[in-house]
Amino acid sequence: MTDITPDNVNAGQTNSTAEAVRRSLSRRNRKQVILQGLGIAAIVFALSMLLILVGTLVSTGFQAFTQTHVEIEVFVDPQEIKSENLPRGGFNNVLATSMGQYFPDVDLSDRAASREITSILSNGAQFKLRDMVVADPDLIGQTIKLKVPTSDPYDQLNKGLIKRDTAEQNRRVDDAAIEKFDRLDELGLVSKPLNTALITNADSRFPELAGLKGALIGSFWALLTCFVISFPLGIGAAIYLEEFAPKNRISDFIEININNLAAVPSVVFGLLALAVFIGWFGLPRSAPLVGGMTLALMTLPTIIIATRAALKAVPPSIREAALGVGASKHQVVFQHVLPLAMPGILTGTIIGLAQALGETAPLLLIGMNAFITSAPTSPFDSATALPTQIFIWADSPERGFVSRTSAAILVLLGFLITMNAIAIYLRQRLHKQW
Amino acid sequence: MKDNLEGRKLVNQMDVKIETRDVQVFYGDTHAIKDVSVDILDKTVTSFIGPSGCGKSTFLRCINRMNDTIPSARVEGTLLLDGEDIYHSGIDPVQLRAKVGMVFQKPNPFPKSIYDNVAYGPRIHGLASTKADLDVIVENSLRRAALWDEAKDRLLEPGTGLSGGQQQRLCIARAVATEPEVLLMDEPCSALDPIATAQVEELIDELKQNFSVVIVTHSMQQAARVSQKTAFFHLGYLVEYGDTDTIFTNPVDPRTESYITGRIG
Ligand SMILES: Nc1ncnc2c1ncn2[C@@H]1O[C@H](COP(=O)(O)OP(=O)(O)OP(=O)(O)O)[C@@H](O)[C@H]1O
Numbered sequence: 001m002t003d004i005t006p007d008n009v010n011a012g013q014t015n016s017t018a019e020a021v022r023r024s025l026s027r028r029n030r031k032q033v034i035l036q037g038l039g040i041a042a043i044v045f046a047l048s049m050l051l052i053l054v055g056t057l058v059s060t061g062f063q064a065f066t067q068t069h070v071e072i073e074v075f076v077d078p079q080e081i082k083s084e085n086l087p088r089g090g091f092n093n094v095l096a097t098s099m100g101q102y103f104p105d106v107d108l109s110d111r112a113a114s115r116e117i118t119s120i121l122s123n124g125a126q127f128k129l130r131d132m133v134v135a136d137p138d139l140i141g142q143t144i145k146l147k148v149p150t151s152d153p154y155d156q157l158n159k160g161l162i163k164r165d166t167a168e169q170n171r172r173v174d175d176a177a178i179e180k181f182d183r184l185d186e187l188g189l190v191s192k193p194l195n196t197a198l199i200t201n202a203d204s205r206f207p208e209l210a211g212l213k214g215a216l217i218g219s220f221w222a223l224l225t226c227f228v229i230s231f232p233l234g235i236g237a238a239i240y241l242e243e244f245a246p247k248n249r250i251s252d253f254i255e256i257n258i259n260n261l262a263a264v265p266s267v268v269f270g271l272l273a274l275a276v277f278i279g280w281f282g283l284p285r286s287a288p289l290v291g292g293m294t295l296a297l298m299t300l301p302t303i304i305i306a307t308r309a310a311l312k313a314v315p316p317s318i319r320e321a322a323l324g325v326g327a328s329k330h331q332v333v334f335q336h337v338l339p340l341a342m343p344g345i346l347t348g349t350i351i352g353l354a355q356a357l358g359e360t361a362p363l364l365l366i367g368m369n370a371f372i373t374s375a376p377t378s379p380f381d382s383a384t385a386l387p388t389q390i391f392i393w394a395d396s397p398e399r400g401f402v403s404r405t406s407a408a409i410l411v412l413l414g415f416l417i418t419m420n421a422i423a424i425y426l427r428q429r430l431h432k433q434w
Numbered sequence: 435m436k437d438n439l440e441g442r443k444l445v446n447q448m449d450v451k452i453e454t455r456d457v458q459v460f461y462g463d464t465h466a467i468k469d470v471s472v473d474i475l476d477k478t479v480t481s482f483i484g485p486s487g488c489g490k491s492t493f494l495r496c497i498n499r500m501n502d503t504i505p506s507a508r509v510e511g512t513l514l515l516d517g518e519d520i521y522h523s524g525i526d527p528v529q530l531r532a533k534v535g536m537v538f539q540k541p542n543p544f545p546k547s548i549y550d551n552v553a554y555g556p557r558i559h560g561l562a563s564t565k566a567d568l569d570v571i572v573e574n575s576l577r578r579a580a581l582w583d584e585a586k587d588r589l590l591e592p593g594t595g596l597s598g599g600q601q602q603r604l605c606i607a608r609a610v611a612t613e614p615e616v617l618l619m620d621e622p623c624s625a626l627d628p629i630a631t632a633q634v635e636e637l638i639d640e641l642k643q644n645f646s647v648v649i650v651t652h653s654m655q656q657a658a659r660v661s662q663k664t665a666f667f668h669l670g671y672l673v674e675y676g677d678t679d680t681i682f683t684n685p686v687d688p689r690t691e692s693y694i695t696g697r698i699g
């Protein structure tokens with residue numbers, strides 16, 4: 001009998017456990033379903049926002065990836081352009097004459113009428129012709145084919161952004177101008193090739209000539225400076241704090257401050273850079289070097305935190321193993337821990353740099369939003385960066401800059417996605433099992 | 435029989451490799467090792483036995499100062515290796531660990547190739563001047579750890595790709611590659627099958643010719659098979675230390691007897 005009692009108790013317990021589990025099971029399952037539903041809803045919401053963003057950018061930005069051009073025959077008149085006068089000369093007059101051949105009804109001696117037909121061409125056309133002739137003065141006296149962008153209103157017209165059916169007084173190009181453009185079109189002179197100027201030109205007042213070259217090079221120099229400063233400093237600081245620093249009040253204090261630094265709004269770093277780098281050290285305004293230094297201030301805490309996390313994630317057994325065979329502290333760190341932490345460090349660094357690439361506010365404060373029509377040749381030249389270029393274009397009144405702003409954002413997003421893809425690739429590639 | 439009564443002071447001074455006096459270890463406020471005094475002999479296998487959590491690993495880690503790496507750990511008392519104070523400020527733990535090798539409780543190969551795992555110690559200590567020398571060291575070490583036959587065709591594959599038991603033998607090979615004078619082994623066979631265990635025990639027997647080996651084990655049979663001296667730990671105290679035969683056949687302390695016969699543990 002004494003045997004049976006504990007058995008019974010056990011059996012009773014088992015029963016009631018099964019009972020209790022069964023009763024709570026439907027509730028637990030319901031919770032799981034609700035959680036999953038919420039999760040999926042959140043993802044769908046985020047994805048649709050992203051789609052809307054990219055969708056609007058693409059739908060306005062794609063127009064900027066092509067540019068209307070006209071191809072005209074130009075007689076480089078030796079009367080107007082003399083080799084001894086180069087690079088000066090009457091390039092504009094030459095263009096007007098050559099446009100005149102397509103519009104025999106226009107009296108070229110009427111300045112207004114003559115200006116009207118040349119205005120179909122971009123303002124940059126005369127400079128393009130000038131550069132060609134300067135490069136090859138033998139062209140003087142010859143007839144050459146010149147393919148140049150149209151000015152912005154005609155580009156808009158050609159792309160259908162200026163609608164022909166709007167009332168004339170509400171339209172930027174009047175009926176006469178449309179008729180002239182159509183005549184060029186009928187002659188087969190109008191084309192719409194890929195807008196390489198978007199990448200190969202620097203900024204310009206004229207949308208059809210404006211490009212991102214200056215901003216791309218500016219961003220490149222700024223990011224390079226940022227990387228060169230923040231990567232070694234960040235890793236060095238993280239290794240010291242994580243592996244060598246004594247654990248005491250001071251290191252705790254430093255740790256808290258680094259975490260706080262990561263949360264400081266970027267505009268504050270801009271003010272700091274303005275006061276210190278430009279104010280005290282007298283470094284040039286608008287220079288990518290200063291931009292990079294400012295971005296480095298912001299990236300540093302990100303890299304330090306990512307590196308420390310990566311170092312912490314290396315299992316202690318590896319350290320013990322290395323110490324156990326007689327490795328010294330620095331051998332343990334540099335031969336075992338750091339290589340294992342590298343994927344995490346690189347991922348953190350790239351994400352930090354991607355953040356820096358998109359950072360606008362501090363660059364505005366140090367003047368990297370200046371209007372600069374030539375690409376920088378060194379980190380000390382004035383330049384813009386991609387996000388500040390977007391800022392400038394978004395602020396410009398010309399219609400042509402609307403699509404260019406979107407296109408520039410797409411370019412920036414492209415770089416960000418590429419950088420994150422590299423980060424993911426590195427993480428997968430360098431990840432080691434232990 | 436008189437020896438047993440004062441088991442701690444039974445040895446001829448000449449053969450003592452490690453001498454400890456009143457060693458205390460604290461983890462913060464936890465007093466993990468209490469008043470341990472023991473003489474570990476050269477060219478002898480000493481086994482540490484005792485219930486889980488009694489401080490065997492902790493005491494073992496004092497001998498190569500691995501406890502230095504635990505911030506909360508504090509060691510008091512005297513530990514002498516060949517008469518020299520291990521914890522003297524002039525002693526570099528790096529040099530000490532080259533002399534006192536260790537095999538850890540859990541296998542912990544480097545995420546590097548099998549070859550590099552074994553070659554790492556000799557490399558950093560500059561034990562091999564040529565690649566050929568290093569190859570010889572690696573081969574010998576793997577042979578001694580009974581891993582050569584399984585590993586010789588995959589020396590360049592990662593050591594972490596081996597099975598648990600193979601990894602442990604790799605760690606043994608790594609530890610013997612630096613030719614330590616003392617080898618500390620923390621349950622080296624807990625992940626091994628009987629065949630590999632027998633091979634490791636053979637290795638221990640061979641190492642004994644030149645070195646002093648300390649092995650922590652939960653297997654009474656293993657302690658009886660491989661060791662000449664046995665130390666029984668309980669709740670941080672060294673309860674009894676003496677010849678293995680005596681400890682197993684004729685223990686002095688009732689706690690030792692209870693543990694050996696399976697009543698505490
Ligand atoms: N890093 C640590 N921090 C704090 N306490 C520790 C630490 N390591 C061990 N201890 C404590 O010290 C005591 C002895 O632990 P130790 O690991 O030496 O036991 P052991 O005899 O090796 O046990 P086992 O046979 O299970 O390996 C235990 O009470 C344990 O909780």
Ligand SMILES: [Mg+2]
Nearest residue numbers: 490491539620
């Ligand atoms: Mg242990």
